[in-house]
Amino acid sequence: MIEIHLYGKLRRFARDQDPTGISVVHAPVQEGDTIREVLERLGVPMEEVGSNVFLNWQYSALTRKVKDGDRLAVFPDDMQLLYKWYFPKVGRDVEDDRG
Amino acid sequence: MSKILRVNMTDLKATYEDVPEKYKPMGGRWLTSAITCDEVPPTCHPLGPNNKVVFAPGIVTGTAAPTSSRVSVGGKSPLTGTIKETNAGTGWSQSVARLGIKAIVVEGQPKEKGKFWLLHITKDGAKFIPADEYVGKGLYEVYPKLFDRFGKKADIMGIGVAGEYQMAMAGVCFNDHEGKRPSRYAGRGGIGAVLGSKGLKFIVVDSTGLPAATPIADEALFDQGRKKLTEALRTHAVTKPKGALNTYGTAVLINIMNEAGGLPTRNFSSGTFEGAAKIAGEAIFEGNKQRLGKELYNHACSPGCIIQCSNTWYKPDGSEHVSCQEYESVWAFGANCGIDSLDVTGELIRLCNDYGLDTIEAGGTIAVAMEAGLAKFGDGQKAIELMHEIGKGTPLGRILGNGAAVTGKVFGVVRVPGVKGQNMPAYEPRAVKGIGVTYATTTMGADHTAGYTIAPEILSVGGKLDALAVEGKAKVSRDLQAATAFVDSTGHCLFIAFAILDIAEGFEGMVEECNGVLGTNWSGEDVNKIGLDILRMERKFNEAAGFTKAHDRPPEFMRYEPLPPHNTVYDVPDEVLDSVWEF
Numbered sequence: 001m002i003e004i005h006l007y008g009k010l011r012r013f014a015r016d017q018d019p020t021g022i023s024v025v026h027a028p029v030q031e032g033d034t035i036r037e038v039l040e041r042l043g044v045p046m047e048e049v050g051s052n053v054f055l056n057w058q059y060s061a062l063t064r065k066v067k068d069g070d071r072l073a074v075f076p077d078d079m080q081l082l083y084k085w086y087f088p089k090v091g092r093d094v095e096d097d098r099g
Numbered sequence: 100m101s102k103i104l105r106v107n108m109t110d111l112k113a114t115y116e117d118v119p120e121k122y123k124p125m126g127g128r129w130l131t132s133a134i135t136c137d138e139v140p141p142t143c144h145p146l147g148p149n150n151k152v153v154f155a156p157g158i159v160t161g162t163a164a165p166t167s168s169r170v171s172v173g174g175k176s177p178l179t180g181t182i183k184e185t186n187a188g189t190g191w192s193q194s195v196a197r198l199g200i201k202a203i204v205v206e207g208q209p210k211e212k213g214k215f216w217l218l219h220i221t222k223d224g225a226k227f228i229p230a231d232e233y234v235g236k237g238l239y240e241v242y243p244k245l246f247d248r249f250g251k252k253a254d255i256m257g258i259g260v261a262g263e264y265q266m267a268m269a270g271v272c273f274n275d276h277e278g279k280r281p282s283r284y285a286g287r288g289g290i291g292a293v294l295g296s297k298g299l300k301f302i303v304v305d306s307t308g309l310p311a312a313t314p315i316a317d318e319a320l321f322d323q324g325r326k327k328l329t330e331a332l333r334t335h336a337v338t339k340p341k342g343a344l345n346t347y348g349t350a351v352l353i354n355i356m357n358e359a360g361g362l363p364t365r366n367f368s369s370g371t372f373e374g375a376a377k378i379a380g381e382a383i384f385e386g387n388k389q390r391l392g393k394e395l396y397n398h399a400c401s402p403g404c405i406i407q408c409s410n411t412w413y414k415p416d417g418s419e420h421v422s423c424q425e426y427e428s429v430w431a432f433g434a435n436c437g438i439d440s441l442d443v444t445g446e447l448i449r450l451c452n453d454y455g456l457d458t459i460e461a462g463g464t465i466a467v468a469m470e471a472g473l474a475k476f477g478d479g480q481k482a483i484e485l486m487h488e489i490g491k492g493t494p495l496g497r498i499l500g501n502g503a504a505v506t507g508k509v510f511g512v513v514r515v516p517g518v519k520g521q522n523m524p525a526y527e528p529r530a531v532k533g534i535g536v537t538y539a540t541t542t543m544g545a546d547h548t549a550g551y552t553i554a555p556e557i558l559s560v561g562g563k564l565d566a567l568a569v570e571g572k573a574k575v576s577r578d579l580q581a582a583t584a585f586v587d588s589t590g591h592c593l594f595i596a597f598a599i600l601d602i603a604e605g606f607e608g609m610v611e612e613c614n615g616v617l618g619t620n621w622s623g624e625d626v627n628k629i630g631l632d633i634l635r636m637e638r639k640f641n642e643a644a645g646f647t648k649a650h651d652r653p654p655e656f657m658r659y660e661p662l663p664p665h666n667t668v669y670d671v672p673d674e675v676l677d678s679v680w681e682f
Binding site: 008022073078087 | 664665
């Protein structure tokens with residue numbers, strides 16, 4: 001299982017949707033699952049996902065693989081405020097290679 | 100056409116001077132730093148007769164350029180002892196530009212000690228008025244009285260009681276746009292105390308009767324640039340209408356930085372705060388929705404801003420509590436103090452606005468006071484009592500009012516997260532290593548707006564620290580600090596950087612606006628050169644004031660205390676920090 005913490009309009013995929021609290025989904029994962037696959041399985045429309053995605057507190061690409069016990073945090077596309085170069089991104093997305 | 104207004108507080112004379120040729124292309128930080136370097140002895144006592152305060156709108160302030168109503172305030176800082184530029188968004192800046200004033204230079208000290216003055220500037224000239232009846236009072240009480248007296252078209256710069264007490268975290272207050280509240284602060288570095296030492300409590304400006312815009316050398320070029328920049332701001336995810344800033348404001352960062360493990364918590368002892376969601380931008384939006392019965396979007400702090408990121412927080416009964424709960428302020432009194440209530444952070448911010456204090460330094464100071472045992476982390480009521488001590492100017496209040504470093508020294512606290520005496524803002528260097536480079540190396544002390552930096556890890560070449568890699572990191576850090584210095588000279592809000600660093604036409608637009616206004620012919624390389632010139636002159640001032648590379652360092656504890664949840668220390672080597680300045 002992994003914990004998926006959701007923010008903003010993405011909270012609707014969790015049971016507890018209070019914007020001042022924790023909106024978390026516990027999802028089963030299999031060997032080799034990527035962040036993108038986990039979110040797609042949850043039914044999250046990928047165009048609503050912004051670049052502020054964190055796996056175990058690390059700024060991550062959607063291609064990164066998850067494993068049992070991980071913590072994933074996902075912010076929507078209208079909550080992108082981090083100056084993009086503050087953190088190294090772990091993994092590479094297609095957009096990064098287009099750069 | 101434009102002039103420098105020299106305000107002499109010893110003689111109580113305000114005289115208009117011609118602008119020397121070399122200052123003509125300058126504005127904002129470029130101009131405040133240039134005048135400070137030319138006129139202020141670097142070793143002077145910041146509260147003595149030889150320091151000065153320089154106010155300067157930006158190069159394009161007062162024109163139709165979007166989001167360009169910023170003012171720079173400079174001088175020698177009583178908090179850091181370095182040169183200082185501090186910046187606010189306010190219509191006051193546009194009024195000064197339209198009055199044809201390029202800079203206001205305040206010098207000297209009143210012969211009558213403890214006497215405070217108000218300077219009233221209109222198209223008819225500048226007049227000194229005694230300010231005695233406003234001394235010792237909160238700014239929320241005084242600003243409405245001043246607007247009644249001078250009219251709603253006026254704009255007002257003021258210092259609160261903290262400036263009167265000459266406390267090193269006294270900020271410079273300006274009114275906001277719609278509410279005319281005393282809520283827009285050039286907060287950092289204690290320039291409010293310098294104005295206090297000069298007996299200048301208010302500068303009221305009114306450009307009524309003058310043309311509505313400042314003169315432009317090349318209208319067509321300016322207009323072209325303005326359109327490009329506007330387009331960039333309207334399309335970028337961060338700055339666009341209903342984008343991150345307009346919907347949630349800067350406080351949206353609370354949840355984001357928390358998930359990055361970089362939200363400094365309980366005096367920089369952890370990178371995550373369990374109460375983060377209760378004080379983040381979403382919680383502000385939701386709380387207001389509950390209390391007002393409707394959704395409230397963000398507003399502009401000053402005329403002409405199209406990003407519109409400022410919020411207002413309401414009480415349970417639907418009345419206004421405070422504007423605004425920004426990321427830095429909410430963090431400083433929230434996560435950094437272990438407080439998870441927006442009603443408490445709101446009250447602490449309101450007290451800062453009222454007393455005339457920098458919220459970042461004040462929150463950092465309360466956190467150090469908590470570490471010293473003056474209050475428990477999370478005790479909002481006690482934090483409010485400590486703020487009242489500052490407002491009353493009691494001996495404890497005077498200790499706290501001089502900032503986190505002084506408070507830490509008096510109470511024997513080692514974990515004081517500052518550089519050059521200024522406390523760190525809301526990004527933890529052990530999690531965000533690039534910003535640690537900025538904090539350590541900028542001429543301003545620990546300052547997050549002095550330049551975005553690139554994470555050193557992004558720049559590492561093969562994971563090894565070799566000479567080329569070090570030079571590469573240093574050059575990028577330096578170039579970003581230079582670009583920031585330039586933006587701060589144009590009068591634009593630094594938030595345009597999100598858009599213009601991503602969208603080339605936006606950057607071009609900013610440069611074309613400046614060329615249009617001034618009749619200059621700057622290119623992108625010129626922007627970099629100007630930015631580096633600004634940094635170089637500031638650095639020279641600091642060196643003459645006694646600063647060496649030994650001061651360009653993170654606080655020692657960050658090098659040996661690992662920070663959860665990443666459990667890292669700050670390990671960017673000294674050589675990398677030093678190489679930022681080797682140019």
